[in-house]
Each structure stands twice: as structure tokens, then as C-alpha cells.
Amino acid sequence: MKKVIALILALAMVLSISAVALADEKPVKLSIMKSADDSVYDPVNNPALAKILEVNNIELELHMVDDITQSVNLAMASGELCDIIASPKLTVMEYMSSGYVLPLNDLLDQYGQDLKARIPEAVWEFVTLGGDIYAIPQENKNYKWPTAIRMDWVEKLGYEKKTEYTVSELKQILIDMATKDPDGNGENDTYGMNAYGGGWKNTNIAIYGAFNGIPDQNYLSEDGYIYSYNTSDDFRAALTYLNELWTAGAIDPEFFVASEDQATQKAANGKIGYFTSWWNGVKVLCENGFADLNPDAWYDVIYVTSDDGKTQGVLDNGRVSNSTFITTTCKNPEAAMKFLNYLATDEGYELFQYGWEGLHFEYNEDGTTTSIYQLNKDYLPLTGLVKWQSAGGLAPLKEDASRAQQMIWPFENTQHILGLPVYQDLFYGLPTTQEALEYATEVSNYVTSKVVEFVTGATPINDETWAAYKTDWAAKGGMKVLESYAKQYNELNKSEYPCK
Numbered sequence: 001m002k003k004v005i006a007l008i009l010a011l012a013m014v015l016s017i018s019a020v021a022l023a024d025e026k027p028v029k030l031s032i033m034k035s036a037d038d039s040v041y042d043p044v045n046n047p048a049l050a051k052i053l054e055v056n057n058i059e060l061e062l063h064m065v066d067d068i069t070q071s072v073n074l075a076m077a078s079g080e081l082c083d084i085i086a087s088p089k090l091t092v093m094e095y096m097s098s099g100y101v102l103p104l105n106d107l108l109d110q111y112g113q114d115l116k117a118r119i120p121e122a123v124w125e126f127v128t129l130g131g132d133i134y135a136i137p138q139e140n141k142n143y144k145w146p147t148a149i150r151m152d153w154v155e156k157l158g159y160e161k162k163t164e165y166t167v168s169e170l171k172q173i174l175i176d177m178a179t180k181d182p183d184g185n186g187e188n189d190t191y192g193m194n195a196y197g198g199g200w201k202n203t204n205i206a207i208y209g210a211f212n213g214i215p216d217q218n219y220l221s222e223d224g225y226i227y228s229y230n231t232s233d234d235f236r237a238a239l240t241y242l243n244e245l246w247t248a249g250a251i252d253p254e255f256f257v258a259s260e261d262q263a264t265q266k267a268a269n270g271k272i273g274y275f276t277s278w279w280n281g282v283k284v285l286c287e288n289g290f291a292d293l294n295p296d297a298w299y300d301v302i303y304v305t306s307d308d309g310k311t312q313g314v315l316d317n318g319r320v321s322n323s324t325f326i327t328t329t330c331k332n333p334e335a336a337m338k339f340l341n342y343l344a345t346d347e348g349y350e351l352f353q354y355g356w357e358g359l360h361f362e363y364n365e366d367g368t369t370t371s372i373y374q375l376n377k378d379y380l381p382l383t384g385l386v387k388w389q390s391a392g393g394l395a396p397l398k399e400d401a402s403r404a405q406q407m408i409w410p411f412e413n414t415q416h417i418l419g420l421p422v423y424q425d426l427f428y429g430l431p432t433t434q435e436a437l438e439y440a441t442e443v444s445n446y447v448t449s450k451v452v453e454f455v456t457g458a459t460p461i462n463d464e465t466w467a468a469y470k471t472d473w474a475a476k477g478g479m480k481v482l483e484s485y486a487k488q489y490n491e492l493n494k495s496e497y498p499c500k
């Protein structure tokens with residue numbers, strides 16, 4: 001009841017402001033294309049949306065499409081484009097030859113001061129070519145692969161509750177999780193890990209990170225060589241570690257053969273103690289019954305480090321999640337830029353990201369926000385147009401803080417914490433090379449097949465087998481792919497680093 005009254009009051013307020021605006025200029029028409037989400041565009045019943053339109057004096061036509069790439073391509077082919085398009089990652093750079101992407105330098109100088117201030121210079125560079133800025137880059141949150149551990153088991157097994165564990169500490173914990181019946185049912189049916197989280201690459205991202213890199217990434221060594229992590233001594237050490245876990249029974253024997261559904265269900269049933277996953281991994285488990293099926297279970301966020309505590313990190317999610325561009329067919333680019341810039345002001349950001357204060361959300365004493373609207377995000381249809389990394393997120397619903405939600409929130413929140421360690425590929429942002437198109441799939445399949453052999457012990461890891469693996473990797477095209485990217489990198493950076 002209280003919410004309904006608040007909504008009516010809020011609407012009354014907006015309507016009275018709108019009445020004043022009507023006396024002024026006619027609204028400017030703007031159309032926007034963006035990816036569809038769960039939200040509903042309803043400015044009549046949504047005071048936050050109504051206020052955004054009123055302040056900017058625009059009449060908005062919002063196209064929320066299921067397949068944004070396909071929709072943009074179709075629009076480009078027909079020549080009938082929306083005024084503003086939010087396209088995924090850096091795909092805007094592929095549209096430049098179409099002639100439909102408007103350079104934004106002058107508009108940004110005149111009307112985009114808040115956008116320029118919010119988004120770092122280094123991120124603008126990704127959408128700049130020959131001095132022309134072609135889009136407003138949406139700055140990604142870098143850390144999207146949190147690591148989860150069954151803290152109820154950790155404590156039950158007699159270990160200290162911490163936020164950071166070394167690989168040696170973790171090894172013993174994972175072995176005990178598989179061998180000391182932490183769920184207390186008298187059966188030997190639990191594991192330190194299975195494939196939940198993303199198989200041999202992603203489930204173990206934090207472990208690789210503690211061994212100084214991430215599979216498939218490339219780095220510049222301290223002594224000036226460009227190398228692939230997949231052939232490094234660090235990767236060899238990580239695989240040796242995983243083989244030790246395997247041999248001790250800490251890893252589910254179905255790790256390499258279970259389907260994603262099977263792995264998910266086993267984890268949801270409470271049989272798995274540890275994983276790194278995409279940020280919503282614990283939420284997915286709860287949606288599959290984890291919290292209900294295991295009333296005493298609790299996952300905490302942890303960080304995994306090398307034994308000296310100095311090396312850790314997960315996969316960098318990349319700096320640009322979407323690029324918002326204005327099309328050359330837009331009749332009023334000034335209004336489009338003013339509108340996008342308004343979303344980067346304090347007032348505009350609050351309205352489009354959180355909604356209407358007192359109706360959709362409220363501020364906590366520490367300045368964070370809490371959603372108070374039971375329909376969650378269906379009042380936020382303008383998200384995904386502008387974004388910068390330090391922007392906050394909504395805390396879970398206060399009125400519905402179930403045990404599952406209390407557990408889920410810290411995992412979702414990691415992506416809002418700046419400065420968590422991530423590994424970035426040396427070649428991030430470089431276009432795909434011909435060699436990669438030609439050889440990368442076969443090389444990747446080869447690496448996976450060898451990882452299975454090394455981790456399960458089918459092939460022991462020693463100097464001889466590792467040297468043979470590196471030779472085969474190079475022969476299958478791994479070195480050609482590495483050298484093709486290194487050539488681009490060196491040209492761009494005016495350097496001459498050789499590959500190793």
C-alpha cells in the first residue's frame with residue numbers, strides 16, 4: 001500500500017513539472033537501439049523515466065532487440081537506423097566503413113563534459129581512430145570471476161576462515177573436502193571441485209592466477225620475450241598442482257566428461273566445495289536449489305595466492321563492454337549527445353540506474369543504495385547506454401533478504417570493487433589475425449587434450465613430455481599464431497620483442 005501511495009505522489013510531481021515544460025519547445029524525437037533485457041519501457045508509470053524525458057525534453061522511441069548484432073547489420077543494410085545504437089564490445093569499429101557512424105569529437109567537446117570526466121582516457125582510445133572518436137565506450141568492470149568456497153566445510157574441517165588462501169593451504173582443504181565426509185552423511189560423495197564454473201580453464205582461473213597467468217593469454221616476460229601462457233613453466237606448475245589434486249581424489253573423476261547440467265546439479269546438491277565462475281555462479285546454484293537443499297551450506301568469496309602471497313589474479317574481462325554511437329542519419333545529434341551526457345550526470349545516473357528515490361530504492365547511511373522495489377530491474381530500461389567502472393550497483397532487496405540472497409550478493413559485488421587483481425592479455429584489442437583463423441582451433445583442441453592427459457596422469461608431466469608438448473604446440477600452428485599477433489603488437493608499439 002505504501003508503495004502505491006508513493007508512486008501516485010511521485011507521478012503527481014512529475015506531471016506537474018511536465019505541465020510547465022509543455023509551454024516551452026516541442027519535444028525532440030530520439031530513437032535508440034539496444035539489447036533487450038528484463039526491463040519494460042513505461043514512462044507513464046515510471047517517474048524516473050518520465051523525469052529523464054522531461055528534463056531533456058525528448059520523445060523517446062526505444063528499440064530493445066534480442067540479437068543486437070543482427071539487428072544493427074539489418075539496419076545498416078536498409079539504411080534505416082536509430083539515432084543512437086549501443087553495440088556490443090568494440091563492434092562499432094567494424095561499422096565505420098559503412099559511413100553511418102558519426103565522429104563525436106565536436107559534440108563531446110560541446111555537450112559531453114560529464115562523459116569525458118567519468119570515462120578514463122585509456123578507454124576512449126579503444127574507440128578512437130586517426131584522432132576521431134567514434135563512440136562512447138562503456139567501461140567494463142574488470143573482475144567478473146569470483147572464487148567460491150564452502151566456508152561451512154572449511155570451518156568444519158578445522159581450518160581458519162580467511163579471505164585469502166595460498167595454493168598449498170587450498171590443496172589440503174580441497175583434499176579434505178573429498179576425503180573427510182564434510183557433509184556428514186557417512187558416504188564418500190563430496191569433492192573439492194568438479195567442472196562447475198567453466199571446465200578446466202574457468203573453474204580453475206584463480207589457481208592459474210596464483211601460478212602467474214591465465215590459459216590462452218600472452219604476456220611479455222621480464223627479459224623481453226613475448227610468450228603464450230599455454231607453453232610457460234608457470235602453466236606447467238599449475239598443471240602439476242592440479243595433477244596432485246587429481247591423484248589425491250580432490251577432483252571429481254567426471255571433471256572432464258560431465259555435461260554442464262550434470263556439473264551444475266552436483267554442485268547444487270551440495271557435493272562440491274570450491275569453484276571460480278562467472279559472477280553469478282552462486283546465484284545459478286541457488287536457482288537450482290542449492291540454498292534450499294543445503295540449509296547449513298554457505299559459500300564465501302575467497303582469493304587464491306601463490307605460497308609467498310605475492311601472485312594472484314583472474315581473467316581480465318576487458319575494458320569495453322559496449323560502444324554507444326550516434327548515427328549519421330540522426331537529425332538532431334546535439335540532442336542525442338546532450339541526452340547521453342545527462343545519463344552521466346549525478347542526477348541522470350541516479351534516475352536511470354537506480355530509479356526513483358523512495359519508490360524504487362533508498363540510500364543507506366554509507367551512500368550505497370538498496371532496492372526497495374519488488375519487481376527488481378524492470379524499471380531500468382535505459383541501463384546499457386553509458387557505463388564507467390566505478391559506477392555502483394544495487395544491493396539486494398531489503399525486504400526479501402533470504403539466506404540465498406545474502407550469500408549471493410558478495411559474489412555479485414566483487415565486480416564493483418576496483419583494483420582487484422586481473423591478468424590482461426598482451427594482445428587485447430588487436431584484430432584477429434589470419435593465422436589465428438587458420439590454426440587457433442586445432443591448437444586449442446590440442447592443448448585441451450594434453451591438459452586432460454597431464455591432469456589425470458595419463459601422461460606424466462616431466463621435462464621430456466613437457467618439451468614434446470611445446471614442440472607439438474608450435475608445429476600445430478601455435479607459434480605461427482603467437483608470431484602473427486606479436487608482429488601487430490610490435491608494429492603498434494614500435495618495439496621488436498621476439499617470441500619464445
Ligand SMILES: [Ca+2]
Pocket residue numbers: 181182183184185186187188189190
Ligand atoms: Ca559425504
